[in-house]
Amino acid sequence: MRVIATVLAALAALSVASATPASGCTSTYKVKSGNNCGGIANAFKMTTAGFKACNPGLSCSHLKAGTTVCTACPAAQPVCNKVYRVGSSETCGSLTTAKKISLTTFQMCNPGVSCVGSLPAGEHVCLSCNAAPLAITSVAPTPMPKTTSTSVRKTDTSTSVAKPKATLPVTCTSIYKSSNPSCTTIRRLYGSDYRNLIRWNPTMYSCAYLPTYFKNQDICVSPPMNPPLYQPPQFRAYKNTPIPGKIIELKSASTFCGFLPPDPRGAVAPQEGVAKAFCTNQQALKDTQGLTGNIYPTGWIRSAKYVANATAGWVQVTGQINRDAYKNAKGQHLSPTDGGGQYDPTSTKGAVCLGYNTFLHLLEPDSGVYCIRCCQSDIDCWTGTSTQGCRHLIPADNYDILPLSST
Numbered sequence: 001m002r003v004i005a006t007v008l009a010a011l012a013a014l015s016v017a018s019a020t021p022a023s024g025c026t027s028t029y030k031v032k033s034g035n036n037c038g039g040i041a042n043a044f045k046m047t048t049a050g051f052k053a054c055n056p057g058l059s060c061s062h063l064k065a066g067t068t069v070c071t072a073c074p075a076a077q078p079v080c081n082k083v084y085r086v087g088s089s090e091t092c093g094s095l096t097t098a099k100k101i102s103l104t105t106f107q108m109c110n111p112g113v114s115c116v117g118s119l120p121a122g123e124h125v126c127l128s129c130n131a132a133p134l135a136i137t138s139v140a141p142t143p144m145p146k147t148t149s150t151s152v153r154k155t156d157t158s159t160s161v162a163k164p165k166a167t168l169p170v171t172c173t174s175i176y177k178s179s180n181p182s183c184t185t186i187r188r189l190y191g192s193d194y195r196n197l198i199r200w201n202p203t204m205y206s207c208a209y210l211p212t213y214f215k216n217q218d219i220c221v222s223p224p225m226n227p228p229l230y231q232p233p234q235f236r237a238y239k240n241t242p243i244p245g246k247i248i249e250l251k252s253a254s255t256f257c258g259f260l261p262p263d264p265r266g267a268v269a270p271q272e273g274v275a276k277a278f279c280t281n282q283q284a285l286k287d288t289q290g291l292t293g294n295i296y297p298t299g300w301i302r303s304a305k306y307v308a309n310a311t312a313g314w315v316q317v318t319g320q321i322n323r324d325a326y327k328n329a330k331g332q333h334l335s336p337t338d339g340g341g342q343y344d345p346t347s348t349k350g351a352v353c354l355g356y357n358t359f360l361h362l363l364e365p366d367s368g369v370y371c372i373r374c375c376q377s378d379i380d381c382w383t384g385t386s387t388q389g390c391r392h393l394i395p396a397d398n399y400d401i402l403p404l405s406s407t
């Protein structure tokens with residue numbers, strides 16, 4: 001009996017290990033009892049074949065509760081805009097005729113699906129896709145359905161992120177075009193700094209994307225005669241490809257996530273690159289990491305204030321921390337003399353704030369404060385001056401209400 005149990009445990013460990021999500025996975029989900037591969041794929045708007053491609057080694061016939069599966073792996077497949085659940089005895093031929101799409105499109109959108117014989121009934125295939133996927137497609141996942149219903153769901157809402165296109169204010173008086181544009185060059189040639197460029201070019205939000213999205217495109221480099229009506233900056237594309245465990249969000253003063261250094265004994269700045277996301281509650285974890293992840297240590301967040309500015313396109317949470325509340329097993333914690341550090345898409349690889357192009361997050365153990373701002377535009381999340389601290393970069397009125405915590 002004992003031997004059998006050991007063997008079973010070893011097998012269970014093996015099957016979990018072999019189901020490690022593909023590298024490059026940008027979003028994961030922890031399987032609940034009653035889930036099946038088709039249901040999970042559908043909930044995350046993936047085809048069954050795409051889901052399997054993202055989870056090499058995963059056994060769909062023995063799907064175990066608690067297994068972490070990948071629900072977005074951009075490199076492996078085209079981004080699907082329209083998912084369809086195959087009925088009984090449908091073939092590639094009958095389906096493409098009925099849906100008025102070409103066989104080429106179907107095959108391009110469904111790599112790995114065989115058109116020999118009938119298609120597997122109940123599996124999800126893709127009817128329309130972006131053949132060249134952007135690496136950045138992960139938005140907050142659609143919540144899993146409560147039951148694994150087998151009814152056909154009409155899903156043709158796209159979750160893909162539109163690639164920003166340069167559109168020029170018609171009244172622009174001076175246009176610059178280059179195969180390798182950069183804010184530095186434009187500033188040298190025309191004296192216009194990044195803030196002006198972002199204002200004059202409504203689809204631009206960051207210098208970081210100039211070489212990619214504005215290559216050989218018109219860029220307005222002097223004040224337009226009749227400036228376009230102000231448009232709040234929109235979400236376009238994360239600066240990073242999101243990595244699970246590095247995704248944060250700001251929803252309210254009680255539901256948000258930020259970063260902490262993995263080692264509580266060390267200083268903040270040297271650990272910026274390996275920072276770990278922590279959330280205030282299960283809801284925030286679910287939104288960002290698919291329920292696996294870290295909850296902030298009890299008492300760490302002493303206060304939190306949430307402010308949103310929809311006109312400018314940013315949200316922020318600011319407040320005080322208790323630096324003694326985050327400690328290792330030996331009780332060692334962050335140093336009271338540590339001036340802290342800055343998390344942003346450059347310092348912390350793979351870090352994104354859900355729904356926002358960029359973010360800025362400082363943590364200052366010495367003065368006992370933290371601040372997180374998620375922005376659509378670099379203008380509001382300027383990451384070049386971290387040494388100035390929360391009080392200067394992200395103004396708020398709740399940094400000094402409570403006395404500094406002990407030690």
Ligand SMILES: *[C@@H]1O[C@H](CO)[C@@H](O)[C@H](O)[C@H]1NC(C)=O
Pocket residue numbers: 309310311312
């Ligand atoms: C929101 O942002 C806009 C644009 O930057 C600014 O004019 C306005 O004062 C801000 N409002 C608040 C309440 O901060």
